[in-house]
Amino acid sequence: MASHDAATALRALRSAVAACPATDRAELARRLYWLSIALRRIGKDGLAVKALSNAQRLAPRSRARTLYERFANGYGMPKSSCVEHDDYRAFCSIQIRKYLERVPDGRFADQDEIDTVLTMIADAWLKLYASTAISSVDCDEKLRIFREAGVAFPALRETRAARPGRVIVADFYRGRTQRTADRCLCGSGLPYRMCCGRIRPLYESDTV
Incomplete structure (x- = not known):
């Protein structure tokens, strides 16, 4: 090579x-x-x-x-230079996908919309980081916090009346839903959050 x-x-x-x-x-x-x-x-x-x-x-x-x-970091994303940056990128990816679930075509219309949404996410992150002991909890708890956090996105254009439901992964062997810290059901031995349940950046295509 x-x-x-x-x-x-x-x-x-x-x-x-x-x-x-x-x-x-x-x-x-x-x-x-x-x-x-x-x-x-x-x-x-x-x-x-x-x-x-x-x-x-x-x-x-x-x-x-x-x-x-x-x-890879604990979210299954490319590892950055510091943990805080890893956390922010995971939070940002989760919130961007939440926003795009609301718009009919599932994508940004223009650069102005991108800039506005990213600014809103950055502001929400700063408030979350200041009010929550993010640095003192583990990756699984961070994911729970990031997914529960809401960002008051402005009505930039028409949005869907209802958001699609989130896919729930079940562990039938344990008789409960798959948790982020559980070993992945695929048999890799890694935590689910680092394997099949990893956070996928928006730019990541379906193929490599």
């Missing part, structure tokens, strides 16, 4: 992942691992973490797991 252009390698690795049979879990995990390396080299850390997340689920004892735990 070091002697090859990362963009060229990325195209080849994406094709290799697409061509790999889903039944060959070890080989698919290996290809996703190398795809994540190429994605990181061109600055696409979000997609790199997604590729690693998929790889480590397929092969929990592989290099992909080690690299994923190094590069």
Whole structure:
């Protein structure tokens, strides 16, 4: 990889992942691992973490797991320089998705709308951070706080009368809903919040 252009390698690795049979879990995990390396080299850390997340689920004892735990934070997002920034990005992603659930097309109309919503979220974060001991609680409690927090978004345009319901993941073995701290049901061994229940940044596409 070091002697090859990362963009060229990325195209080849994406094709290799697409061509790999889903039944060959070890080989698919290996290809996703190398795809994540190429994605990181061109600055696409979000997609790199997604590729690693998929790889480590397929092969929990592989290099992909080690690299994923190094590069992903407790929310399953790319790790930043400090915990507070990790917290804010998780809060921001949750609130943006809440807002977009209210608009008919599920996307921003223009840059002015983006700027207004981001400003509202930033203001809400500062108030939340000042009034809550965020830094003293664990990741699971932070997620509960972030999801319960409401942001008084202005009526920038027509909104839906009712928001879609949130998908509830059930752990039938334990006879209750899946908690963020529980081991993920996929068998990866990671907490649900870092695996299948990780916070997905808005820019993250469905494919890598």
